[in-house]
Amino acid sequence: MLDSTPKEMIQRKVGLINPAKTCQPIGAMYAALGIYRCLPHSHGSQGCCSYHRSHLTRHFRDPIMASSSSFTEGASVFGGGANLKTSIKNVFEIYDPDIMAVHTTCLTETIGDDIPSILSTAEVPEGKRVIYASTPSYVGSHITGFSNMTTGMVNCLVEPGEKEKKEQVNVLPGFVNPGDMREIKRMLKELGIKFIMFPDTTGVVDSPMTGRYQMFPRGGARVKDIQDSGSSKFTIALGFFASSEAAFLLDRKCSVPPVVLRTPVGIKATDEFLMTLRNRFIQDIPYELEEERGQLVDIMTDTHFHFHGRKVALFGDPDMLTAMTEFLLSLGMIPAYVLTGSPGALFEKEINTMLKAAGVEGKVRAAGDLFELHQWIKNGPVDLLIGNTYGKYIARAEDIPFVRLGFPVMDRSVHSYLPVVGYRGAMRLIEMISGALLDRADRDAAEEDFELVM
Amino acid sequence: MSVFEPGSIVEERKDFIHTKGRQKKSLKCDSDSIAGCVSQRACVYCGARVVLNPVTDAVHLVHGPIGCASYTWDIRGSLSSGSELYRNSFSTDLQEEDVIFGGEKKLTAAIDQLVEKYPTKLVFVYATCIVGVIGDDLEAVCKNASLRHGIEVIPVESSGFIGNKAAGYRAACHALLRLINSGVNQDNNKVEKIPMSVNYLGDFNLAGEAWIIQNYLHPLGIKVNTNFTGDSTYRSLKDAPKASLNIIQCAGSMAFLAKEMEEMFGIPYMNISFLGVEDTSGSLLRIAEFFNSHKAVKAAEELINREEEIVKPLIEGYRREFQGKKAAVYVGGGFKAISLIKQFREIGIEVVMVGTQTGRPEEYETISDMVEEGTVVLDDANPTELEKFMMEKEAHLLVGGVKERPLAYKLGIAFIDHNHDRKHPLSGFAGAVNFAGEVYSTLCSPVWKYLK
Secondary structure, eight states, X not given: OGGGSOSSOOOOOSOEESBSOOOHHHHHHHXXXXXXXXXXXXXXXXXXXXXXXXXXXXXHOSOOXXXXXXXXXXXXXXXXXXHHHHHHHHHHHHTOOXXXXXXXXHHHXXXXXXXXXXXXXXXXXXXXXXXXXXXXXXXXXXXHHHHHHHHHHHHHHOOOOOSSOEEEEEEEOOSOOHHHHHHHHHHHHHHTOOEEESSOOTTTTTOOOOSSOOSSOSOSBOHHHHHHGGGEEEEEEESHHHHHHHHHHHHHHHOOOEEEEOOOOSHHHHHHHHHHHHHHHOSSOOHHHHHHXXXXXXXXXXXXXXXXXXXXXXXXXXXXXXXXXXXXXXXXXXXXEXXXXXXXXXXXXXXXXXXXXXXXXXXXXXXXXXXXHHHHHHHSOOSEEEEXXXXXXXXXXXXXXXXXXXXXXXXXXXXXXXXXXXXXXXXXXXHHHHHHHHHHHHHHOOGGGOOSOO | OOTTOTTOOOGGGXXXXXXXXXXXXXXXOSSOOOTXXXXXXXXXXXXXXXXXXXXTTSEEEEESSHHHHHHTTTOSOBOOSSOOGGGSOEEOOOOHHHHHHOSHHHHHHXXXXXXXXXXXXXXEEEEOHHHHHHTOOHHHHHHHHHHHHXXXXXXXXXXXGGSOHHHHHHHHXXXXXXXXXXXXXXXXXXXXXXXXXXXXEEEOOBTTHHHHHHHHHGGGTOEEEEEEETTBOHHHHHTGGGOSEEEESOHHHHHHHHHHHHHHHOOOEEEOOOSSHHHHHHHHHHHHHHTTOHHHHHHHHHHHXXXXXXXXXXXXXXXXXXXXXXXXXXXXXXXXXXXXXXXXXXXXXXXXXXXESSOOHHHHHHHHHHSOTTOEEEESOOHHHHHHHHHHTTOSEEEEOTTHHHHHHHTTOEEEEOSTTOOSOOSHHHHHHHHHHHHHHHHTOGGGGGOO
């Protein structure tokens, strides 16, 4: 399969082979699903919408609803204003969402559809909202799209609030699974801090079976809460790439100070998340969370010899990778290759700084692809590969243990329900990683080395 | 219909839906989707990609921003007996500056790079929406690359907005015809035909289905010359004019190619179906009879008897379990829907709703003739309509693709995949048993007991 990738390094000037990213609109669609009773709308040809729904469906295994402007040749010549207006009319008539979130595609960006001005003359039913984000596919990646739609929520919904701020915090979770968002909310509840989280895809893309189909399940951030985020004491943006833009805009618009933190994956990033909240709101971290941390450290102690010095190649989205690299280092592992498909010089700088501080040599790449990662691995093998489903080709070709993490994971189930964030998420990651390494050790062990206790 | 009544059917959609027995007029289909609907349909590029991607030893280069390449990376499920090159994802990854200044240079460089890295005789270059808008001259870039490298570099005119998925099928057929015709300095009409040979059109070798059919035809003394396009190669496609007959499984994607090949190379064609026991047996006989060979017909009869003896009791066993069950169908093409109605009949299940993404008028007529009174037939449905009619008609099972699966499950309805995401062959005698088995395992799963 992908073992057609040659070992000798080939310098390439253009194009990608086996991408480690995808395009903006799917990120925008996922973010939009994180609003209660929201229908995402793809302004472009029908294929985009269809692909994004299919891809999200494969990852979450839940119905993913979104409408399309269904462009034809005429629309691409004369502009898509009429299509968008018809769409708005039809969407509210047929599906009756509370809010519609429009994102653009490469097509509508290129023909120059001006969404705000089209919307200003569109007939939106009383009490309904239409928000938008500009998400050209030829800029950035799906993470950029997620960031842009989150920013769009602030842009279109949040009004400059009261000068007097409320004792509440905004939490922007970034492009993570609903299982992760649930865990972040659980930690906030344990802390007893009032919070507003958006986007919040819990209860939308992991909705329960009720025996009847609901186009708009009960989950998602409430519009009135998002509107109220301008009155919060401060904003925690989890993940620079997915969440910081929206937090900065909230600050500019409503003077809500932003704190940009790593996605709380692993012990250090989780500590920072909780300490940031403690410092501003409360005196003590509740015992339940301290106990979890203690359990995590206990597990890390129990297992550290499995990990020490083992080389890892990891790829995926920049925020997840930054946090994960830090966690792997704390386990004594060597993140030998860290590659994201999303562009960003800051990413390379941050990872390199971490590796340098740990005295670890590693290759780091933003805007890379899996062809490149595969070549690196061919030239310097690793003990473990961590990444989304597409990594299975490399794992098979090079016979490396493989842990699925990130987006999309299309060949396994349940993952989107279970967190990787927080102390509990770190425990799960340790189980996944050590399980993969030890299964492999068992598989490779000679008869006389095959042991009961490991 | 009141405005803002949720879950109702939008006025413009009414002509696309038809209940047998109630209305005389024919169903509206084969037209653009309505803006603002949640259509299950995809675009032109998607249609072209799914048809061409199974060509195993080609470089499939997607000219556009990353999304189009990334979403179609190895989702086809077509198996190969040789090269795995087609399972990679190649993209020019257009950036903002390329959109402003044009992407031709980048495309040229990308082709050069790929051809250098991967030994191939064939490159398909797919146009995406944006390429159609910025006006890159794909034709010229491909022609030059072709001359420079001495291989076939074929543009596929598949900008997403120029129509729907069916237009993509046609774009793919055009590309295939170009490949067959180009560089051949001979009168294709005078190509020496291989006696007792067929091209098998419209099988993409999902889960090895094309191989199953080859194995049926072989003992009849019939050679499969070229398969379009499952497990096909540059060489096998070039050899296509040598066949004596074209047989078509997926008519939606391949009827056009068959007609063109009849005109160009004098190859007659026939629609066949290898879905279900009845269709498989009937098709094998018709193919054997076409060749006027007593021996082939006899061999077909023997094979059919032998296979039916094996599979019929198995299917009968399932059939007993399915009494009173009703199915809904929502698939890509009309021809598949027709086959599925027959196949359900074989296993004793009544079809109460039939829809397709790209069915053609004549196919809907056939469907309408086949189904019972009261059956709902619909074109380009959205999830709300699927829900409405599946509930109204009390379907127990839905056949569909990736987006329909979780919808069915949420409604507490069993589901089988008849598209890219399936892992078991559903063609031929073996496939008919698999089909019944899959229906059984979902319809009779204990999981449904826990819903209430």
